[in-house]
Structure formats: structure tokens, C-alpha cells
Amino acid sequence: MKNETSKYKKIADQLINIVGKDNIESITHCVTRLRIVVKNRNAIDDDAIQDVDEVKGVFYTGGQYQIILGTGIVNKVFDQVSGVNKDGTEDSKNEETTNTGGSWIDKLKRGIRILSDVFLPIVPILGATGLFLGLKGVMYNPIVLSWIGMTPKMIPNSVTTLLTVLTGTAFNFLPAFICWSAFKKFGGTPVIGFLIGLMLVSPSLPNAYDVASGAIKPIMLFNIIPIEGYQGSVLTALFTGIIGAKLEKRLRRVMPNSMDLIFTPFVVVLVMLTLAFLGFGPIVHLIEQGLVHAIRAFLYLPFGIGGFLIGVLYPLCVMTGLHQMSIVVETSLLAATHFNPMITVEAMYGFANAAVCLALALHSRKASQRSAGISATATQILGVSEPALFGVVLRAGLPALLVMVLCSGLGGGILSLLHIQANSYGLAVALSPLMYIYSAHQLIVYVLVGIGTFIVAFLATNTFAIPKDDRQRSIHEEDKPSMTINDNQIGTTALFAPVVGKVISLNETNDPVFSQKLMGDGFAVEPTNDEIMSPVSGKITMIAETKHAVGITTKSGLEILVHMGIDTVSLKGKPFDIKVKVGDSVHIGQKIAKMNVKEVKADGKDATVMVVMTNMNDVVSDWKLEAINLDEKDYPEIGIATMNGQ
Incomplete structure (x- = not known):
């Protein structure tokens, strides 16, 4: 463990030294990349960055210098970063300084990035919960149980209760996690945000899922205003966390030191609970419910049209950085329905991107490009798409890009037509079938469509998208x-x-x-x-x-x-x-x-x-x-x- 920590500390120090401490305004990370807001992009030596161990590629977009490290590595490197503004938590300069300039599209990207940063810490817990749900589905499957001479009714209540704890806690207390992360991201005290989030889903309130099913009725405040918990309400928790963090920062600037410790949290909690239950909360909750219904309706348009369009557009969003918004949408879907059909459609991008990259690599007349392309394909199969997308597919020209996005759309359209949907998020290509183990039908169809998308993209690339110079291999x-x-x-x-x-x-x-x-x-x-x-x-x-x-x-x-x-x-x-x-x-x-x-x-x-x-x-x-x-x-x-x- 010590040697591993030393390794990632060395990588972090090398990256910071090459980028330059004085050149860094702030640094954060997503699932696969370090994302650095820099003052002067031209001062960075891309070659030196790519020579650092574990670095798989770099690119610059949306005002950020992004270093691709891969899942499981990026967070370890980020943890070893020191001496710079991390995650915007040091007086939250990140949000205020990086949103003041640039074109409207750059501002939009930065806004989306900031929102996605709130949800990134929550991805692992919902991903793990999805796997627990999948395992529960397997355990309660009558066919599986029949192999050991049991039926679902024979499973003890104590086991059922423990499984409910494993599969239900993350969703039941999701608003608490969102409020905590929003307070942390926007410069507030995270524990205050966590407390407010817990209050939004307090067991003393009627559970929102039970109210929606008609099992119970909401509390009527003054016999007029309905009050219920905000289980499954992502946007309400997000708004509460952002506004609460900003309110806390303002109060701390004006509150006397002798009163700050107690009265600032008191005022923040009181104001935010009042606004959440009696102010914007009910309105935002209704809007969110409408958006969830609209997204699901779009995904399931006749003939798979919705899935096809999302499958086509998602790779283009990855290229521009706008794909980070999908994490907000997917979290809302999971919170409201416990299913995520969005990632099912988006996942076909990974299969198509890997296939196009592999076909281009195998046909390359350059040994260095063949090696790099095969490596990028393997990286994509493990879930990191940027080396294949930016390093191989886009460099091959428009035909390769068209094959990739159209095959991504084709796979997405078929899956939406067949109503295939994940119960989690955060897994791609090789690991993505784990999100469907809750149902044998869902799993088999998803795997078959994913493999089919890969094959079609590979064959189409060979037929239509191999660059002319690579078709006529010269002797090297x-x-x-x-x-x-x-x-x-x-x-x-x-x-x-x-x-x-x-x-x-x-x-x-x-x-x-x-x-x-x-x-x-x-x-x-x-x-x-x-x-x-x-x-x-x-x-x-x-x-x-x-x-x-x-x-x-x-x-x-x-x-x-x-x-x-x-x-x-x-x-x-x-x-x-x-x-x-x-x-x-x-x-x-x-x-x-x-x-x-x-x-x-x-x-x-x-x-x-x-x-x-x-x-x-x-x-x-x-x-x-x-x-x-x-x-x-x-x-x-x-x-x-x-x-x-x-």
C-alpha cells in the first residue's frame, strides 16, 4: 500500500510540475480524467505529460486541460495532489473565476461540469447499489432457486430485511448525499448539507414512494399544504444544497464571530427547510417528475427513434464535454424509477467506438499506429473512451466518425425498442452487463445487441471508413x-x-x-x-x-x-x-x-x-x-x- 501511494504521489507531482503550479486555477476529476482549469494552455508540454506513467492521453476543451488516467487511477492520483486549489473547495474560486469569461458554449460546458462534479462522488454508491439489486434479482429468481430445491417464499425474513438494507438505503437517503456533495462543491460546510438532506427524507415524514403508490397520504400543513419526504427527488436536493451553501457563505461574512458557530447553521437549516417544503421544493419536484416522464417517453418513441437519436448524439456530446450532463439525468431516472434506460442507450457508443478503433488499427500501414490503436481499443473496452475517440477515430476522418455514431445510434435504437434498461450506472462495455443481471432476459438481449453493434461497426469501418493510404499499404x-x-x-x-x-x-x-x-x-x-x-x-x-x-x-x-x-x-x-x-x-x-x-x-x-x-x-x-x-x-x-x- 505504501509503495502504491508513493507511485501515485510521484505521478501527481510530475503532472503538477509540468502543468505548472502557477498555471493552475483549480483541479478536479471525473471518472477517468484529471480536469484542470489553467491560465495558459500553451505553456503545457503535451508530450511531457503523456510520458508520465499511467497517462493515456490529453486534450483541451471547455476551458479545461484534461489528462486521461482511467477508472480507479484518476482518484488515487487526485488524492495525492497538493499545493493547488482542489475541487473548488478552497473558498470556491473555481465557480466564480471560471464562469466569468469565454463564449456562451464555454460557459454552458463549465456550468454542466460544475453540476456533474456534484454527482460524481455519488456514482460509486449508486453503482454498488445497482449490483446489489442485480444479485438480489438472481437470488430471488425461481429458476435459480429451483437448482437448490428452494422457492422465493422459503427465503427467511431476516435475509430479506438485510437485502433491503443493501438495496434500499442509497436511494432512500439519496437527497442527503446530494446536499452533502453540493455544499462541499459550492464552499459550504458539508455536514450541514448532510443534515438538511437527511431532514428532506426524515422517517417522520410520509415516504414519497408510498405516497406515489397510494399506500399512504401526505401530511397536510394547516390543512392546506401537503408535506411528504423527498425520496427520489434529485433536483430539489440539488437546489437546496446549492442555495444553502451560498447562504451559509454570505452569513459567515456578516455573522459576528461569537455567534457564527451556532447561529449560522441554525439559520441555514431553518431557511432551507422552509424553502424546500414550502417554497421552491414542491415546484421543482413537479418539474423533475415531468422531465423524467418526458425523457422516458422520448426514449421509448415508436420504432426506437428516441434511442437512435440519443445513441447518435451521445458521442458528439463526449467530443464537446456536454455528456457530463447525462449523469444528472441518469441520477434522476434512478431515483424516480430505480432504472436507468439512458445509460443502456449511451453504452452502445463504447461498443461502436471500440470496433471502429480496432478496424482502423488493424488496417493502419504504420506499426506505431497499429500498436496505439489496439491499446486504445483495449482501454475503451475497459471503459475509457478518449484515447480511441480522440487518438484514432477522429484522426481517421469523417467516414470513421459517421460509422461510429450511426452504429451507436443503431444499437441504442434497438435496445430502446426492446425496452432494455440498466438498474445502475458507472460501468461501460466489458463490465456493463453487470447492470442487467437482475433479469436474464435483460442481460441476454443487452449482450447480444452490444456484440452485434460491435460487429456491424467493425464491418462497416472495413467497408467504408478505412483511409485510402491505409488500403494501399506502402512498404515500411x-x-x-x-x-x-x-x-x-x-x-x-x-x-x-x-x-x-x-x-x-x-x-x-x-x-x-x-x-x-x-x-x-x-x-x-x-x-x-x-x-x-x-x-x-x-x-x-x-x-x-x-x-x-x-x-x-x-x-x-x-x-x-x-x-x-x-x-x-x-x-x-x-x-x-x-x-x-x-x-x-x-x-x-x-x-x-x-x-x-x-x-x-x-x-x-x-x-x-x-x-x-x-x-x-x-x-x-x-x-x-x-x-x-x-x-x-x-x-x-x-x-x-x-x-x-x-
């Missing part, structure tokens, strides 16, 4: 035997372009040394990207003190010079970040440096990158350049210049 260095270029043996060595951009001959460069080929022949690239890759496989033999040039020698003895920019020696290394050291072995497409193209141009220099064979007169008899305009979609193994030796 790793696919052919090594060759020696010397006076006695005939062979060829392939040179790859080291950066995305326009390939030109050395004759077209603006440097007389290179354009007249005084150092040797080769080619150049006018870059549109900062990442510099190795054009060959070999060993690093030279790095210029000013970092503007790197020398590589291949196994065949060919010496390659990668020269970044023209006359950039005068910049004294400022725009360059070398990723290798002398003596390192590198392969084609491996990152060897980073050149800040904008900074080079701002200093009045030409950013053209030259690749020169400095000893070609000794080992090469023929040289052929295949000028190719490079496309970022094909990055990093992009374009080939071929050298023929005799």
Missing part, C-alpha cells in the same frame, strides 16, 4: 530486411520526411550551402508542424550545441543530417527542444526534437527543415526524390524520399 522499413549500402552490395534505404509540410528539393531552399548541395544531396520540408521525427532508423551521432541540427547514422553507414531552419544557429537553441541524446537508437517516425516554428519565423528566420546525406558520395550511387505534399492525417510516418544504392 520494419516490413523488409535490413540492407547495406556500399561498393560491393546493392540495396536501398528509405528516407521519410521528418515533419508535416511541403516537400521540396534542396535546390529550392534559401541557403546557398544546401541549395548547391555542398554538404550532400537530400530534400527539405517547409513545416506546418512543430514535431520533428527521425527520417531513418539508426543511431544519434551528433547534436549541435545550439540544438538546431541532429546527426543520425544508419546500419548501412549512411550519415544523415537533420537541419532545423536556415541560419537558426544564431538563435542559440531557444526555439528547439531535443528529445534524444548522442548514442540513442532511433527508428523511423520517432520524435527526436520539437521546433517552435512560430518562434523561428518571429525571429525572421526560415523554418525549412533539411534532410541531407552528408557521405552519399562514399556509399550512394543513385538518389531519387519522390516529392509528396504531406497531410497531417498521415502523421507521423509521412511521405517518403527513396535512395537507391549500387
Whole structure:
């Protein structure tokens, strides 16, 4: 345990140091990602972040720098974060500072994120309760019991009571958990929120579920106002928690110190209970009931149309960050009905995303992309979708995205048509069937539709969405035997372009040394990207003190010079970040440096990158350049210049 804590402490410290403590306004986390509100996104080195252990990817959206760590890891890393504003709890600057700027869509994303942060701590308890309900369904299944010669009536009352405690407590006291989390998120005292939440579902009040079923009647205050518990009312508890936290903060600013300890909680509890039962509470509760009925009606539109539309839109919401709102909707559904048909439909995104990612990976002509794609597929199957979505599917272009969202919609439509619904949330793809073990029919149908969605998405990707360049696989260095270029043996060595951009001959460069080929022949690239890759496989033999040039020698003895920019020696290394050291072995497409193209141009220099064979007169008899305009979609193994030796 100590070693594990040390591991996550090291990861947390590395991430904070790379992002920069002074660059962080606040940090929180969701189920799979650290979410950091930063002052300057451009100050973060994405490559350094992705080199940290356990990091599966990064992206920036909605004003947040998000680091993908995965389920079960992110919370352990977050717990070890220190020295920065965590979760907005330090005077709640998070909400006030991050909602003041940006476009309306950014403000909407931040608002949704803040609401989802209230519900994230509750996900594990409702997820566990769903599993308890599933196990209870199995235990009480007459067919299962018949295997051991029992019937449901033979189960002792004491066992039934204990199972009721396991399966009912979380839902019965859900408003208390929501109020506690809302107070914590918005800067109040969490225990005050918990007390108010418990009062909303006090056993002294008529249970809302019993009132809804007609078993009992509500209490009539003054013979006019009906009063009942708020079991299953998510929005009422949420509003009570948010308003209560803000009221407490205001009171503490004006309450005399001698009275603050007792009278602030007294006023907050009294005011919020009055508002909840006699003010906004009944109205919000009615609105929530209407929304739950509307969502269920939409999900079960004829022919599965509702499920199809949600299945199509959900991946797009994930791309923009708006999917975080679904946790609020799903919690309301679970609280009101103990079922969650929303996640059933949304889960098809995971199956479709995994299938498209796998098909693209298997067809990739680049070994590095094949490996990354297969890894991202495995990560998606375990529940983390971002590496597959952002790292593979979106990079493959619109056809792959269309296949994924349409197959997601198809699976969702079928499930809604068949009225399949989970009894929990928080599980995806491989683990998601656990949310259906309460019913053999639900479980079997869900698994079959999930597998069918995966197969259809995989086949459709193979048919319609494989990029053209990957259908026509070119020969790569790793696919052919090594060759020696010397006076006695005939062979060829392939040179790859080291950066995305326009390939030109050395004759077209603006440097007389290179354009007249005084150092040797080769080619150049006018870059549109900062990442510099190795054009060959070999060993690093030279790095210029000013970092503007790197020398590589291949196994065949060919010496390659990668020269970044023209006359950039005068910049004294400022725009360059070398990723290798002398003596390192590198392969084609491996990152060897980073050149800040904008900074080079701002200093009045030409950013053209030259690749020169400095000893070609000794080992090469023929040289052929295949000028190719490079496309970022094909990055990093992009374009080939071929050298023929005799």
C-alpha cells in the first residue's frame, strides 16, 4: 500500500510540475480524467505529460486541460495532489473565476461540469447499489432457486430485511448525499448539507414512494399544504444544497464571530427547510417528475427513434464535454424509477467506438499506429473512451466518425425498442452487463445487441471508413530486411520526411550551402508542424550545441543530417527542444526534437527543415526524390524520399 501511494504521489507531482503550479486555477476529476482549469494552455508540454506513467492521453476543451488516467487511477492520483486549489473547495474560486469569461458554449460546458462534479462522488454508491439489486434479482429468481430445491417464499425474513438494507438505503437517503456533495462543491460546510438532506427524507415524514403508490397520504400543513419526504427527488436536493451553501457563505461574512458557530447553521437549516417544503421544493419536484416522464417517453418513441437519436448524439456530446450532463439525468431516472434506460442507450457508443478503433488499427500501414490503436481499443473496452475517440477515430476522418455514431445510434435504437434498461450506472462495455443481471432476459438481449453493434461497426469501418493510404499499404522499413549500402552490395534505404509540410528539393531552399548541395544531396520540408521525427532508423551521432541540427547514422553507414531552419544557429537553441541524446537508437517516425516554428519565423528566420546525406558520395550511387505534399492525417510516418544504392 505504501509503495502504491508513493507511485501515485510521484505521478501527481510530475503532472503538477509540468502543468505548472502557477498555471493552475483549480483541479478536479471525473471518472477517468484529471480536469484542470489553467491560465495558459500553451505553456503545457503535451508530450511531457503523456510520458508520465499511467497517462493515456490529453486534450483541451471547455476551458479545461484534461489528462486521461482511467477508472480507479484518476482518484488515487487526485488524492495525492497538493499545493493547488482542489475541487473548488478552497473558498470556491473555481465557480466564480471560471464562469466569468469565454463564449456562451464555454460557459454552458463549465456550468454542466460544475453540476456533474456534484454527482460524481455519488456514482460509486449508486453503482454498488445497482449490483446489489442485480444479485438480489438472481437470488430471488425461481429458476435459480429451483437448482437448490428452494422457492422465493422459503427465503427467511431476516435475509430479506438485510437485502433491503443493501438495496434500499442509497436511494432512500439519496437527497442527503446530494446536499452533502453540493455544499462541499459550492464552499459550504458539508455536514450541514448532510443534515438538511437527511431532514428532506426524515422517517417522520410520509415516504414519497408510498405516497406515489397510494399506500399512504401526505401530511397536510394547516390543512392546506401537503408535506411528504423527498425520496427520489434529485433536483430539489440539488437546489437546496446549492442555495444553502451560498447562504451559509454570505452569513459567515456578516455573522459576528461569537455567534457564527451556532447561529449560522441554525439559520441555514431553518431557511432551507422552509424553502424546500414550502417554497421552491414542491415546484421543482413537479418539474423533475415531468422531465423524467418526458425523457422516458422520448426514449421509448415508436420504432426506437428516441434511442437512435440519443445513441447518435451521445458521442458528439463526449467530443464537446456536454455528456457530463447525462449523469444528472441518469441520477434522476434512478431515483424516480430505480432504472436507468439512458445509460443502456449511451453504452452502445463504447461498443461502436471500440470496433471502429480496432478496424482502423488493424488496417493502419504504420506499426506505431497499429500498436496505439489496439491499446486504445483495449482501454475503451475497459471503459475509457478518449484515447480511441480522440487518438484514432477522429484522426481517421469523417467516414470513421459517421460509422461510429450511426452504429451507436443503431444499437441504442434497438435496445430502446426492446425496452432494455440498466438498474445502475458507472460501468461501460466489458463490465456493463453487470447492470442487467437482475433479469436474464435483460442481460441476454443487452449482450447480444452490444456484440452485434460491435460487429456491424467493425464491418462497416472495413467497408467504408478505412483511409485510402491505409488500403494501399506502402512498404515500411520494419516490413523488409535490413540492407547495406556500399561498393560491393546493392540495396536501398528509405528516407521519410521528418515533419508535416511541403516537400521540396534542396535546390529550392534559401541557403546557398544546401541549395548547391555542398554538404550532400537530400530534400527539405517547409513545416506546418512543430514535431520533428527521425527520417531513418539508426543511431544519434551528433547534436549541435545550439540544438538546431541532429546527426543520425544508419546500419548501412549512411550519415544523415537533420537541419532545423536556415541560419537558426544564431538563435542559440531557444526555439528547439531535443528529445534524444548522442548514442540513442532511433527508428523511423520517432520524435527526436520539437521546433517552435512560430518562434523561428518571429525571429525572421526560415523554418525549412533539411534532410541531407552528408557521405552519399562514399556509399550512394543513385538518389531519387519522390516529392509528396504531406497531410497531417498521415502523421507521423509521412511521405517518403527513396535512395537507391549500387
